[in-house]
Amino acid sequence: MQSDLGVQVQAVIYNNEPWTVHRALTSIANAARVCREQRGQFERFNVALGDASPQPVPADDVVEEWRNEFARDFDLSVSRFGFNSGSARGHNLLAKDATADFLVLLNPDVILTPNFFMDVMRPFNELGDEAGIAEARQSPIEHSKDYDVETGETSWATGACTVIPRAVFEAVGGYDADTFFMYCDDVDLSWRVRLTGRKVIFLPDVPVFHAKRLSPTGAWQPTSAERYYSAEAALLMAYKWSQPAILKRILTRFTLEPNDVQHRAADAFKQRRKDGRLPVQLDPEHTVAQFIEGNYGPLRYVM
Amino acid sequence: MDRLDTSCDTATRPFLSIVTRTQGTRPVALKDVLLCLTGQTDTDFELLIMGHKLTPEGRKSLDQIIGETPAWLQARIRLIPVDDGNRTRPLCVGYESARGSYIATLDDDDLVFDNWVEVFRELAKAHPGTVIHANCVAQNWEQTTDAHGRKGLRAAAPPDTIYCIPFNYLNQLATNYCPPVSFALPAHAYQELGIRFDETLTTTEDWDLLMRTVRQCGVSDSDSVTSIYRLWVNAENSHTVHDAKEWDTNYRRIRDKFMSEPWVLPPGYTDQIAELVLAHEGGRTAQLAVERDPELLIETAAGTVWFAATRDVPGKREWSFAGLPDEPVNWLRLLPTRQGGVTVHDLRITLTNTEGARSTFSPANVAHNGIREGNLLHFIGAAPELTISLKSSQRFKTITVSYLLTSPVNKNVVKVLTLFSWPRILAYRLARKLLGVVRGS
Numbered sequence: 001m002q003s004d005l006g007v008q009v010q011a012v013i014y015n016n017e018p019w020t021v022h023r024a025l026t027s028i029a030n031a032a033r034v035c036r037e038q039r040g041q042f043e044r045f046n047v048a049l050g051d052a053s054p055q056p057v058p059a060d061d062v063v064e065e066w067r068n069e070f071a072r073d074f075d076l077s078v079s080r081f082g083f084n085s086g087s088a089r090g091h092n093l094l095a096k097d098a099t100a101d102f103l104v105l106l107n108p109d110v111i112l113t114p115n116f117f118m119d120v121m122r123p124f125n126e127l128g129d130e131a132g133i134a135e136a137r138q139s140p141i142e143h144s145k146d147y148d149v150e151t152g153e154t155s156w157a158t159g160a161c162t163v164i165p166r167a168v169f170e171a172v173g174g175y176d177a178d179t180f181f182m183y184c185d186d187v188d189l190s191w192r193v194r195l196t197g198r199k200v201i202f203l204p205d206v207p208v209f210h211a212k213r214l215s216p217t218g219a220w221q222p223t224s225a226e227r228y229y230s231a232e233a234a235l236l237m238a239y240k241w242s243q244p245a246i247l248k249r250i251l252t253r254f255t256l257e258p259n260d261v262q263h264r265a266a267d268a269f270k271q272r273r274k275d276g277r278l279p280v281q282l283d284p285e286h287t288v289a290q291f292i293e294g295n296y297g298p299l300r301y302v303m
Numbered sequence: 304m305d306r307l308d309t310s311c312d313t314a315t316r317p318f319l320s321i322v323t324r325t326q327g328t329r330p331v332a333l334k335d336v337l338l339c340l341t342g343q344t345d346t347d348f349e350l351l352i353m354g355h356k357l358t359p360e361g362r363k364s365l366d367q368i369i370g371e372t373p374a375w376l377q378a379r380i381r382l383i384p385v386d387d388g389n390r391t392r393p394l395c396v397g398y399e400s401a402r403g404s405y406i407a408t409l410d411d412d413d414l415v416f417d418n419w420v421e422v423f424r425e426l427a428k429a430h431p432g433t434v435i436h437a438n439c440v441a442q443n444w445e446q447t448t449d450a451h452g453r454k455g456l457r458a459a460a461p462p463d464t465i466y467c468i469p470f471n472y473l474n475q476l477a478t479n480y481c482p483p484v485s486f487a488l489p490a491h492a493y494q495e496l497g498i499r500f501d502e503t504l505t506t507t508e509d510w511d512l513l514m515r516t517v518r519q520c521g522v523s524d525s526d527s528v529t530s531i532y533r534l535w536v537n538a539e540n541s542h543t544v545h546d547a548k549e550w551d552t553n554y555r556r557i558r559d560k561f562m563s564e565p566w567v568l569p570p571g572y573t574d575q576i577a578e579l580v581l582a583h584e585g586g587r588t589a590q591l592a593v594e595r596d597p598e599l600l601i602e603t604a605a606g607t608v609w610f611a612a613t614r615d616v617p618g619k620r621e622w623s624f625a626g627l628p629d630e631p632v633n634w635l636r637l638l639p640t641r642q643g644g645v646t647v648h649d650l651r652i653t654l655t656n657t658e659g660a661r662s663t664f665s666p667a668n669v670a671h672n673g674i675r676e677g678n679l680l681h682f683i684g685a686a687p688e689l690t691i692s693l694k695s696s697q698r699f700k701t702i703t704v705s706y707l708l709t710s711p712v713n714k715n716v717v718k719v720l721t722l723f724s725w726p727r728i729l730a731y732r733l734a735r736k737l738l739g740v741v742r743g744s
Contacts, residue, residue: 022306027341030373062305111342113334114371139335140414140531142458149457150450204447204455207335209342211417215609216526216598217641218440218462224606252742260633303461 006044007117008100008166009074011108012090013051018058020109020211021049025066027111027209029073035117041125042117045074046100049108050090052081087159088185089177095169103169105162110138111209112161120163123152123201132198133190134163139207141214146298147202154202155290155297159186161208168193179240179279183226184233187296191241194288220303224261231265237296239269240279241289309346309375317379318424319348319487320401324393325411327354327361330368331454332412332533337372340409345420346375351400353393354384391508395500398493405435407487408509414531415484422527423487430523432489434516437529438468439485444533459536464641466532469524469595472568473575475517476561478554479510482532492516501560506553511560518566526611571614597622597704598638603630612704621705629657631696636688640708643685648707649678652691657698664691674716681712 009028013021025047032045047070051057058066058078067076079097081090091105104120113119116136123131135157147154172192175185190200215221222230231254238247254266272278283289290297321340325333340350354365362384369380383400385393398406405427409415419437426435440462447455467480474480492498498515500508596612605628612622639647652664666680670690673682680689711717 017304019304019306023342026309026373026375030371034371058305065305111338113338114373115334137455137457140339140416141462144458144461149447149455152449204449204457205331205453207338209338209417211342213416213418214440214462214528216438216464216468216528216611217638218464218528221607221609224604227606249742300458301460 004043005041006100007042007102008046008098009104010048010094011106012087013057013108015053016108029070031112031116032073034114040118041121047074047076048094049078050094052085052090086181088175088180092174092177103164103166107160109211110161113207119206132168132193133157133200135202136161136206136208137204138210141212144299144301146300152201154200156187156190157200160210179236182229184237191288227261231262235269242281242284246291311378317347317349317403320403320406321350321409322397323409324353324355327357327365329411339415342417343420344417345424348420350380351397352382353397355393389505391500391502405487406490408483412533413484416529419529422525422529426523433520434522436470436486436522437525439466439482439530439532441465441532443536445537470522483509484530488516492520504553506550511557599624600636602633623703627699633696634692636690644712645682645708645710646712647680650706653703655701657700681716
C-alpha cells in the first residue's frame with residue numbers, strides 16, 4: 001500500500017550523549033529505507049530534534065555531518081530551544097512547525113525496528129478515524145500496563161514511542177506543557193485523545209529498543225528528579241482528571257511521609273493551587289481516566 | 304563521542320562471536336534479538352546465525368529479516384545453515400566457525416540490554432582468559448494472538464533474580480543457575496584446549512560445557528544485569544520439547560562427568576563445605592544460607608546509589624563498600640541477601656565518616672523488616688532489609704559490615720510468629736482502617 005504520506009519523527013534532547021542520538025538516527029534511516037523498499041505508505045520522512053540542553057548537543061558541525069550522512073533517508077532539522085523545555089513543551093514546539101501527516105514522538109534513546117514505519121500504520125489503516133494513537137512495545141523491558149490482546153486497546157500510550165496523526169495532536173492541543181514537565185504528559189495526552197472518541201492501540205509485535213537498565217536486584221533505579229516529577233505528576237493528574245478523593249489521599253500521604261521528594265511535590269502542588277495555576281479539570285464522569293492503585297490503568301504485574 | 308564505531312574490518316578478529324541458533328520459526332522473537340544487538344554500546348562483535356534444519360519458507364523469512372537490519376549489523380552477520388544433528392549441533396558448528404576472542408550463545412528468544420557486550424568486554428579485559436559471567440534475570444513471557452491472527456509477545460511477570468550471581472561453584476555443581484545468555488567462553492578453550500560441546504546430550508549441554516570450561520579457566524563475575532532469560536508460559540520451550548525422563552538422564556550423566564574429574568575450588572569455599580557437612584550430620588539445626596555478598600543502597604541529595612560489597616578477606620564474613628560518594632548521606636539500607644527464611648547472626652555495621660569519627664550499629668539500633676531475638680535477626684519473608692536513618696547527613700569514608708547468615712529460621716521462632724500472626728494482622732488492618740476514616744473525614 002503506497003501513498004504520499006509524510007512523517008515527522010521528533011525527539012527532545014537534554015544533555016544526551018551525541019552517539020546515542022546518532023544511534024537512534026541510524027535506526028530511523030534504516031526503517032525509512034525498509035519502508036521505501038517495501039513500498040510502505042510513507043514517502044516523505046523528516047526528523048526534528050529539539051535541543052533543550054544548556055550547551056548545544058550535538059555541536060553545529062556534527063549536525064551538518066549528520067545531515068549529509070542521512071540526506072538520502074530523511075531531512076534533519078535541529079532547533080536550539082535555549083532553555084530546559086521539558087519533554088512536553090519541547091515536543092509541542094517541534095510539532096508546531098510540522099507539515100507531515102503523522103508524528104512519531106520519540107525518546108532520543110529509542111531505536112526503531114526495521115519494519116517500524118510499515119507496522120505502526122496498521123491501526124490507522126484498520127480503524128480509520130477511530131485510531132488516535134499507536135504505541136510500539138518497548139524492549140528489552142516492556143511496560144507492564146495491560147491491554148486487550150485481541151484489539152490492542154489500552155488506557156494510555158507511553159511517550160517513549162508514540163505515533164499520532166498530526167491533525168489529532170493539534171486538535172487536542174498537543175501535550176499539556178503548562179502542567180506536566182516530565183511525567184504523565186503521555187497519560188494526559190492519551191486520555192485527551194480518548195475523550196475525542198479515538199482509541200489508543202498497543203502493538204505487541206512492533207518492538208522498539210529503549211536503552212534502560214535494571215539494578216542488580218532486577219529493579220528500576222529512578223533518579224531523585226524522576227521520583228520528584230513522578231510524585232508531582234501524580235497530584236496534578238488526580239486534580240486534572242477530577243479525582244478529589246484520590247488527590248486528598250495522595251496529598252495527605254505525601255505531606256506525612258518522611259520523604260523529602262514527596263514533601264517537596266506536595267508543597268509545589270499547594271503553591272500552584274494558591275497561585276491559581278492548576279489546570280482545567282476534565283472528565284468529571286470518569287469515562288476515560290482510570291486510577292488503579294497508583295497507576296493509570298490496570299497493570300499485568302508490578303515491577 | 305559523536306557516533307559509535309560501527310566500522311567492520313573482516314580481517315581483524317572481533318572481541319565477541321555471538322552464536323544464535325534458530326529454526327526460523329520464531330520470527331517475532333528473533334527480530335527482538337536483532338534489535339537488541341542494534342542497541343549495543345560495544346559493536347565489536349560478529350553474529351553467527353545458525354539456521355538449523357530450515358524449511359524453504361524458514362530460510363526465506365530469515366533472509367528477509369537479516370536483509371532488513373541496518374547495514375552495519377548486516378556486515379557482522381553470517382548465516383550458516385546446519386541440516387543435521389540435534390539442538391547441540393548448530394552450536395558446535397557455530398563455536399568452531401567463531402572468529403572472536405570470546406564466544407557467547409544468544410538464543411533466538413533471548414533479550415539483552417545495551418551493555419551486554421560492553422560488560423563482557425570489561426570482564427575479559429580485567430580477567431583475560433577466564434569464563435566471563437554477568438547477571439541475568441528471568442522473566443515469564445507469553446505469546447499473544449490478536450483478532451487478525453497476528454502473533455505478538457508480552458511479558459507476564461516482573462523480572463526475577465533467580466540465577467547465579469556471584470557464580471557459586473557448589474551450587475553450580477548441583478544444578479545449573481546460569482542461562483547460556485549470561486556467560487561467554489574464551490574461544491581458545493573451545494578451539495585450542497578442545498573443551499567441546501557433548502553432542503550426545505540433548506538438554507543442558509550448555510551447563511556441561513560451562514562447568515568443564517570453568518574448571519580449566521576459572522570465572523569472573525559482574526553484578527550488572529545484562530540479559531533477560533525468557534521463560535515461555537504458553538509457547539514451545541526446551542521443557543515442552545524434552546520430557547522429564549530425558550532431562551533426568553542428561554542431568555545424571557553431567558553429574559557423573561563432574562565426578563570423574565578433579566576440581567580445584569577458589570578461596571572461600573571450605574567453610575561452606577564444612578557447614579554443609581555439619582548440617583548433613585545433624586551437627587547444626589541450621590546450615591549456612593546460600594551466600595551472596597550484601598548490597599548497600601545509599602540515599603543522597605542526588606538520589607539513591609547502589610553499591611556491591613567486596614569481601615576484605617576471602618572466606619571471612621566481613622565486607623566493605625568501595626567508591627562511596629563524596630556527598631552527604633541521609634540514610635542507608637543494607638540488603639544481606641534476597642531470600643527469606645534466614646537468620647542474621649552477630650550483625651555489626653561500622654560507619655566511618657570523612658572526619659574519622661566511627662559509629663557502630665548492631666541489631667538493637669537498626670531498623671529492619673525482620674524480628675529481633677537478642678543478637679539475632681530473623682527474616683521470614685523475602686528481601687530482608689536493614690535501615691539506618693541518620694539524624695544529620697554525613698559524608699562517609701568507609702562502611703564495613705560483618706554477620707553470619709543461616710537458614711532456615713529456627714522452627715520455634717516460626718511457630719511463635721505463626722501462632723500470633725492472625726491477631727497481629729487483624730490489629731494492623733483495624734488500625735489502617737481507623738486511620739483511613741480519620742484522614743477521610
